[in-house]
Amino acid sequence: MGLEAEPLAAPHPYWPRDLEIGRYVPNDRPTWHSLAFLFSVSAVLLALTWRAAGWRGWTGAPMRPGRRLALCWFAICGFIHGVIEGWFSLYHTDIPGDQSFLSQLWKEYAKGDSRYVIEDNFTVCMETITAWAWGPLSLWTVLAFLQRQPHRYILQLVVSLGQLYGDVLYFYTEYREGFAHSEMWHPLYFWFYFVFMNALWIIIPSILLLDAWRHLSTAQRALDSVKAKRH
Amino acid sequence: MGLEAEPLAAPHPYWPRDLEIGRYVPNDRPTWHSLAFLFSVSAVLLALTWRAAGWRGWTGAPMRPGRRLALCWFAICGFIHGVIEGWFSLYHTDIPGDQSFLSQLWKEYAKGDSRYVIEDNFTVCMETITAWAWGPLSLWTVLAFLQRQPHRYILQLVVSLGQLYGDVLYFYTEYREGFAHSEMWHPLYFWFYFVFMNALWIIIPSILLLDAWRHLSTAQRALDSVKAKRH
Numbered sequence: 001m002g003l004e005a006e007p008l009a010a011p012h013p014y015w016p017r018d019l020e021i022g023r024y025v026p027n028d029r030p031t032w033h034s035l036a037f038l039f040s041v042s043a044v045l046l047a048l049t050w051r052a053a054g055w056r057g058w059t060g061a062p063m064r065p066g067r068r069l070a071l072c073w074f075a076i077c078g079f080i081h082g083v084i085e086g087w088f089s090l091y092h093t094d095i096p097g098d099q100s101f102l103s104q105l106w107k108e109y110a111k112g113d114s115r116y117v118i119e120d121n122f123t124v125c126m127e128t129i130t131a132w133a134w135g136p137l138s139l140w141t142v143l144a145f146l147q148r149q150p151h152r153y154i155l156q157l158v159v160s161l162g163q164l165y166g167d168v169l170y171f172y173t174e175y176r177e178g179f180a181h182s183e184m185w186h187p188l189y190f191w192f193y194f195v196f197m198n199a200l201w202i203i204i205p206s207i208l209l210l211d212a213w214r215h216l217s218t219a220q221r222a223l224d225s226v227k228a229k230r231h
Numbered sequence: 232m233g234l235e236a237e238p239l240a241a242p243h244p245y246w247p248r249d250l251e252i253g254r255y256v257p258n259d260r261p262t263w264h265s266l267a268f269l270f271s272v273s274a275v276l277l278a279l280t281w282r283a284a285g286w287r288g289w290t291g292a293p294m295r296p297g298r299r300l301a302l303c304w305f306a307i308c309g310f311i312h313g314v315i316e317g318w319f320s321l322y323h324t325d326i327p328g329d330q331s332f333l334s335q336l337w338k339e340y341a342k343g344d345s346r347y348v349i350e351d352n353f354t355v356c357m358e359t360i361t362a363w364a365w366g367p368l369s370l371w372t373v374l375a376f377l378q379r380q381p382h383r384y385i386l387q388l389v390v391s392l393g394q395l396y397g398d399v400l401y402f403y404t405e406y407r408e409g410f411a412h413s414e415m416w417h418p419l420y421f422w423f424y425f426v427f428m429n430a431l432w433i434i435i436p437s438i439l440l441l442d443a444w445r446h447l448s449t450a451q452r453a454l455d456s457v458k459a460k461r462h
Contacts, residue, residue, distance in 0.1 A: 122353040125403040129396070150452035154444055157385070158392060165360070165396055172356040213385055219450040221381035222457070 012096075014114035015183050021117055023097035027104045034105040038084070042076045049075040049142065058146045067145065070211075073204060074141045074159065081135030089128040092119050112193025113174070114181040122173055126166050134162045153219075157212035160205035167201040243327075245345035246414050252348055254328035258335045265336040269315070273307045280306040280373065289377045298376065301442075304435060305372045305390065312366030320359040323350050343424030344405065345412040353404055357397050365393045384450075388443035391436035398432040 012024045053068040063071075087102040088095070095103045096117045110116040115123040137159045144152035174181060174194075182190045243255045284299040294302075318333040319326070326334045327348045341347040346354040368390045375383035405412060405425075413421045 121404050121407055122400070125400055125407065129399065129403075148455065150448045150455060151444065153451060154388070154447050157388065161389060161392055162396060165393060168360065169353070169356055169400075172360075173352050176352055176356065213382065216385050216447050216451065217381045219454040220384060220447065222454045223450040224379065224381060226453070 012117075013111055014117060014181075016114075016180050019114055019118065021096050024117070025097045025099060027107050028099060029101070029104050031108055033101075034108045037101070037105065038080075041079060045075045045079055046072040052146065058148070061148065063145075070156070070208060071142050071145055073208075074138045074156075077159070077163070078135055078139040078142065081130050081138060085127050086131040086135060088116065089124070089131040092116070092124050092127075109193055112182050112186075112189040112197075115174070122169070126169060130163070130166055134159050134166075137162075153212040153215045156208055157216070160209040160212065163201050164205040164209065167198055167205075170198060171202075243348075244342050245348060245412075247345075247411050250345055250349065252327050255348070256328045256330060258338050259330060260332075260335050262339055264332075265339045268332070268336065269311075272310060276306045276310055277303040283377065289379070292379065294376075301387070301439060302373050302376055304439075305369045305387075308390070308394070309366055309370040309373065312361050312369060316358050317362040317366060319347065320355070320362040323347070323355050323358075340424055343413050343417075343420040343428075346405070353400070357400060361394070361397055365390050365397075368393075384443040384446045387439055388447070391440040391443065394432050395436040395440065398429055398436075401429060402433075 010024050010026055012019070012021050012026075014021065049072040050068055053063050053071045056062060084102060084105065088106055091098065091103060095106050106116050137155060141152065141155040141159055143149075144155050179190075182194050184190055241255050241257055243250070243252050243257075245252065280303040281299055284294050284302045287293060315333060315336065319337055322329065322334060326337050337347050368386060372383065372386040372390055374380075375386050410421075413425050415421055
């Protein structure tokens with residue numbers, strides 16, 4: 001009946017097309033479940049952090065809209081790094097054959113970058129550091145600004161530089177492999193999942209890095225001039 | 232005569248032993264040439280930077296021995312990142328078959344980590360960023376301290392975090408590959424080249440990162456308290 005010619009594993013949607021993924025099981029949830037989860041949790045965190053940052057009881061000083069938005073960004077980063085990338089860090093071995101909610105989210109994302117279903121060594125290492133270092137530090141950054149802690153801009157600088165370096169390596173390694181792990185120019189998978197979603201972590205951290213630099217320079221300049229007067 | 236059974240490429244000293252390196256040519260310089268170059272240039276830079284940092288003409292303020300040593304460190308980093316790793320970034324494709332001085336240095340180092348003679352993707356990307364970002368920024372850090380620029384500790388933080396993150400990824404990726412690219416426990420290649428030489432870029436940047444954090448926090452705390460008094 002020709003059945004013996006069938007491949008053992010289910011056919012997969014990943015690139016390159018001849019990629020071997022042993023235990024692959026196709027998602028049984030529609031794509032919009034993953035996208036709705038990501039964007040609705042992010043929206044709720046944005047709303048909550050925006051309100052929290054507007055409450056004057058923290059320090060008495062009002063926070064400007066740009067600063068409030070930056071705190072929303074770090075709250076969302078805390079969620080994405082800690083929960084979504086944390087899941088990948090822990091379960092990257094099982095994801096291709098697993099049907100739990102976050103594994104299905106990663107199987108969907110991997111259509112834009114199949115390194116997430118083949119346990120690519122660099123990807124696992126970078127994601128693990130992102131999840132366990134930049135995740136908690138993002139939440140600490142939110143808290144540090146709410147409480148006006150003296151190291152708030154240092155945390156902003158550390159998290160932003162960490163995200164930026166990780167993401168530059170992420171794009172650079174894939175560029176050197178000729179974007180082989182994605183269907184090039186696909187509007188959703190290549191442009192939205194792979195390019196746009198990751199470009200956010202190049203653009204926003206770059207802005208926040210310069211912002212932290214400006215604030216910390218100002219503080220150091222003020223302290224230097226006080227000390228110079230004393231001498 | 233049995234000559235036709237000889238392998239085409241010269242036998243190489245790298246691990247894993249079955250690694251295929253097409254155009255490998257063994258070094259014709261002894262090992263001590265590479266080591267002497269690395270350590271003597273570093274020693275000269277250390278001596279010059281130590282003297283430069285001791286000159287009071289820069290800012291009038293004397294620099295403490297710890298700070299002077301830190302500047303020596305950044306000068307040496309500027310040389311190692313910019314020149315030695317810069318060479319790897321530019322010529323990683325040719326190194327296995329090349330006999331120029333720095334290529335021989337890399338062929339020697341690769342006995343402790345063969346990723347440097349097989350154009351390992353992560354290694355090339357990380358080294359390129361190290362050479363072109365952390366290299367020039369290391370030299371800028373030296374200058375920023377000599378001229379007491381207000382962003383001197385920010386530069387120290389940025390370079391140190393960049394070095395630390397790159398090096399953590401360097402060890403972590405190799406750990407996940409079971410240290411396959413080195414002869415495990417070899418005193419010179421594994422312990423000195425691979426472990427010790429790279430551990431320096433974990434330990435020293437960690438110390439300098441905390442030092443920069445302390446100084447920048449102090450500056451921000453001082454500025455915050457001035458502003459709080461004004462209100």
